[in-house]
Amino acid sequence: MTKKTEELSQKLHIGSDQLELLEKLCNATAVSGDEHEVRQIVMEEVKALADDVKVDALGNVLVTKRGSGENRVRVMLAAHMDEIGMMIVKKHDDDLFQFEIVGGIDERQLPGKAVLVGRDHLPGVIGAKPIHMTTAKERENKIETSSMRIDLGPDIGEKVKPGDRATFATRFRVVGPSIFAKALDNRFGVATLIELLKNPLPNIDLLVAFTVQEEVGLRGAQVAAYTFNPDVGIAVDSTPAYDLPHWDEEEENFQYNTKLDEGPAVYVMDRATIADQRIVRLFRETAVEWGIPYQIRQPGGGGTDAGVIHKSRSGVPSISISVPSRYAHTAASIARIDDWQNTLNLIHAVLSNMSPDKIAGERRD
Amino acid sequence: MNDLQNLLKEMLSVSGLSGFEAPIRKIVEKAWEPLTDEISVSKIGSLHGLKRGKPSDPRKKVMISAHMDAIGMMVTHIQDGFLHVTEVGGIDHRILPGQPVVVHGREELPGLVVQPPSHLLPESVGSGPVVMKYLLVDVGLRPDDVSEKVRIGDVVSYDQVPLDLTGEAMAGHTLDNRVSVAATTICLEELQSRSHDWDVWAVASAQEEETLGGALTSPFDIKPDIAIIVDVCFAKSEGATDWRNLPFGEGVGLGYGPNIHPALYDMFEKKAKELEIPFNRDLMPKMSGTDAMAVQIVAEGIPCAVLGIPLRYMHTPVETVSLKDIRRTGRLMAEFIADLKPDTLEQIGWEA
Numbered sequence: 001m002t003k004k005t006e007e008l009s010q011k012l013h014i015g016s017d018q019l020e021l022l023e024k025l026c027n028a029t030a031v032s033g034d035e036h037e038v039r040q041i042v043m044e045e046v047k048a049l050a051d052d053v054k055v056d057a058l059g060n061v062l063v064t065k066r067g068s069g070e071n072r073v074r075v076m077l078a079a080h081m082d083e084i085g086m087m088i089v090k091k092h093d094d095d096l097f098q099f100e101i102v103g104g105i106d107e108r109q110l111p112g113k114a115v116l117v118g119r120d121h122l123p124g125v126i127g128a129k130p131i132h133m134t135t136a137k138e139r140e141n142k143i144e145t146s147s148m149r150i151d152l153g154p155d156i157g158e159k160v161k162p163g164d165r166a167t168f169a170t171r172f173r174v175v176g177p178s179i180f181a182k183a184l185d186n187r188f189g190v191a192t193l194i195e196l197l198k199n200p201l202p203n204i205d206l207l208v209a210f211t212v213q214e215e216v217g218l219r220g221a222q223v224a225a226y227t228f229n230p231d232v233g234i235a236v237d238s239t240p241a242y243d244l245p246h247w248d249e250e251e252e253n254f255q256y257n258t259k260l261d262e263g264p265a266v267y268v269m270d271r272a273t274i275a276d277q278r279i280v281r282l283f284r285e286t287a288v289e290w291g292i293p294y295q296i297r298q299p300g301g302g303g304t305d306a307g308v309i310h311k312s313r314s315g316v317p318s319i320s321i322s323v324p325s326r327y328a329h330t331a332a333s334i335a336r337i338d339d340w341q342n343t344l345n346l347i348h349a350v351l352s353n354m355s356p357d358k359i360a361g362e363r364r365d
Numbered sequence: 366m367n368d369l370q371n372l373l374k375e376m377l378s379v380s381g382l383s384g385f386e387a388p389i390r391k392i393v394e395k396a397w398e399p400l401t402d403e404i405s406v407s408k409i410g411s412l413h414g415l416k417r418g419k420p421s422d423p424r425k426k427v428m429i430s431a432h433m434d435a436i437g438m439m440v441t442h443i444q445d446g447f448l449h450v451t452e453v454g455g456i457d458h459r460i461l462p463g464q465p466v467v468v469h470g471r472e473e474l475p476g477l478v479v480q481p482p483s484h485l486l487p488e489s490v491g492s493g494p495v496v497m498k499y500l501l502v503d504v505g506l507r508p509d510d511v512s513e514k515v516r517i518g519d520v521v522s523y524d525q526v527p528l529d530l531t532g533e534a535m536a537g538h539t540l541d542n543r544v545s546v547a548a549t550t551i552c553l554e555e556l557q558s559r560s561h562d563w564d565v566w567a568v569a570s571a572q573e574e575e576t577l578g579g580a581l582t583s584p585f586d587i588k589p590d591i592a593i594i595v596d597v598c599f600a601k602s603e604g605a606t607d608w609r610n611l612p613f614g615e616g617v618g619l620g621y622g623p624n625i626h627p628a629l630y631d632m633f634e635k636k637a638k639e640l641e642i643p644f645n646r647d648l649m650p651k652m653s654g655t656d657a658m659a660v661q662i663v664a665e666g667i668p669c670a671v672l673g674i675p676l677r678y679m680h681t682p683v684e685t686v687s688l689k690d691i692r693r694t695g696r697l698m699a700e701f702i703a704d705l706k707p708d709t710l711e712q713i714g715w716e717a
Binding site: 092094096106108109111112113114122123124125126127128129130131132133134139140141142143147148149151152153154155156157159168169170171173175176177178180240242244245246247248249253255261326327330331332334 | 444445447455456457458459460461462463464465474475477479480481482484485486487492493494495499501503504505506507510525526528529530531532533534536599601602603604605609613614654677678679680681682683685687
């Protein structure tokens with residue numbers, strides 16, 4: 001550890017308070033379009049830290065924290081509050097509920113899971129036909145969402161209605177070096193931005209957007225970027241780590257996207273954004289200078305709020321930085337506490353190195 | 366929370382896969398110890414509790430058999446810190462991705478069953494279900510740590526936390542067949558204040574899900590005159606609506622078919638009607654899929670009755686049961702047993 005990182009880790013330490021906040025955020029329910037619960041937690045956390053807080057027309061929380069120095073850079077940090085989940089669409093005669101997926105969930109992840117329904121978090125289960133009643137042939141086909149039901153018990157009455165949202169019931173836990181939780185995509189981002197607001201820098205006007213509806217089309221970030229009109233945009237998210245073995249042990253897995261234990265994932269390109277190389281360079285150089293591990297996310301598909309931020313108004317130099325996590329968009333993800341710590345450190349270090357000249361002039365390679 | 370919920374949750378808080386029943390056996394022993402006169406463990410790992418009947422010599426014996434073992438998985442291979450597993454008992458691989466589990470290594474390790482991304486699977490899998498061979502378990506530890514703590518042959522149990530649903534329903538793993546152990550416990554509790562002529566042997570049997578090993582051996586030791594097998598049966602739900610599925614929460618399933626002695630069936634039906642305990646006839650035209658398959662043919666043969674507690678989503682970690690049906694089953698067994706007279710057996714015939 002270099003002296004600089006030592007200083008930093010004293011300041012921005014992921015300790016029990018930070019993990020408790022992340023736990024509260026992960027256990028909350030905020031399916032795209034109904035981000036109420038996470039918004040309440042965010043408002044509670046940021047109100048004392050900000051110069052200005054507002055909730056905009058779409059439900060984004062927009063927080064401004066101005067620096068005190070000269071030549072400040074207006075940096076927008078965005079983290080989406082919403083998560084993938086389900087919406088109840090029909091109550092059937094047998095008191096079981098049909099549902100539709102909200103966001104990108106592989107339906108093979110759904111059967112046999114515990115869920116929480118509605119704002120009261122009523123427990124329910126997505127059942128599956130007993131194996132005894134299936135044929136080998138039947139088990140070769142996946143179970144379709146349309147034939148799954150949520151069961152909340154025989155006395156559910158009118159307590160659940162079509163339109164109510166549901167999420168996986170997974171509870172947050174720390175396991176050795178790891179976190180097991182639902183919705184780490186993107187409560188990691190939300191918690192990271194709250195920590196950054198607690199540690200402001202004089203050279204930066206922090207324009208922090210806790211956005212809505214990322215999982216269904218980056219909608220919140222688009223209007224938030226317009227409102228903030230920033231000099232630089234940084235989307236903070238969680239990206240998949242596909243660092244699992246190939247089924248054929250002879251084959252190397254060269255499409256891992258990111259790997260756990262290798263630090264924050266710096267984006268160069270995804271489906272929605274070609275990152276501004278000046279900012280990519282700033283991240284790389286800062287990481288080396290401060291001795292913070294980082295990895296370049298393998299260029300390719302996927303997308304974050306940066307996809308709309310960089311195209312806002314006349315254009316915003318933008319990048320995405322993600323905490324790697326395995327099994328995103330399923331009942332439970334696994335990520336490393338150290339990777340989160342290093343993500344927080346790197347973003348903070350980059351902000352401290354940020355100055356108008358870093359993005360002055362024309363975009364260059 | 367009531368006593369039954371507490372008891373069930375305690376029984377669901379431990380594992381006890383087929384052949385590895387020690388953790389659940391300890392819990393059941395604790396529950397039965399104050400309710401029985403003698404308690405012992407069979408050579409194969411079943412728990413036997415004896416509650417003696419009124420003094421007379423010799424006394425007839427009724428055995429209640431409720432299997433306590435659970436389905437789960439076992440580690441077959443360790444690759445880069447990830448575990449490959451095979452099933453213990455019948456598991457539909459389609460419900461596994463994303464399930465929380467405990468790996469019983471050198472210490473208990475929480476883990477997740479995970480479905481690798483499609484580009485790391487054979488192309489033939491496509492968007493179809495991933496068979497168990499290609500699923501992995503991730504315990505959140507680094508590879509060196511995993512090799513140190515996990516060995517091939519370690520068992521893996523479900524770790525879904527039980528959920529209280531509306532209408533006195535509960536969801537969780539291994540309700541098959543801990544609900545029947547709970548019903549047997551209720552029966553023993555009821556019998557505390559009742560006089561009964563027969564000796565009652567409560568058995569929490571081992572290995573039902575794989576070998577029926579418990580059910581084949583306990584009756585050999587006990588030599589009961591009759592046996593009541595209590596297990597779960599299928600309850601109606603989405604995709605499970607045919608004649609094999611009984612209504613949920615609407616009464617005990619009374620097994621009917623070749624594994625069951627018809628005179629015992631008639632006695633149970635009569636008793637349920639007399640006490641106005643709701644029941645449904647559970648048709649088992651070929652075999653019952655329960656311990657009765659084994660108990661029936663031990664030694665010179667044992668007359669069996671089969672009681673079923675209707676359960677939804679059997680063999681998933683979100684099996685769902687009505688607590689009412691558990692209580693009804695426990696009470697029906699107790700009433701049946703309290704009614705057994707020294708000469709009841711002589712009245713049981715084939716050509717009634």
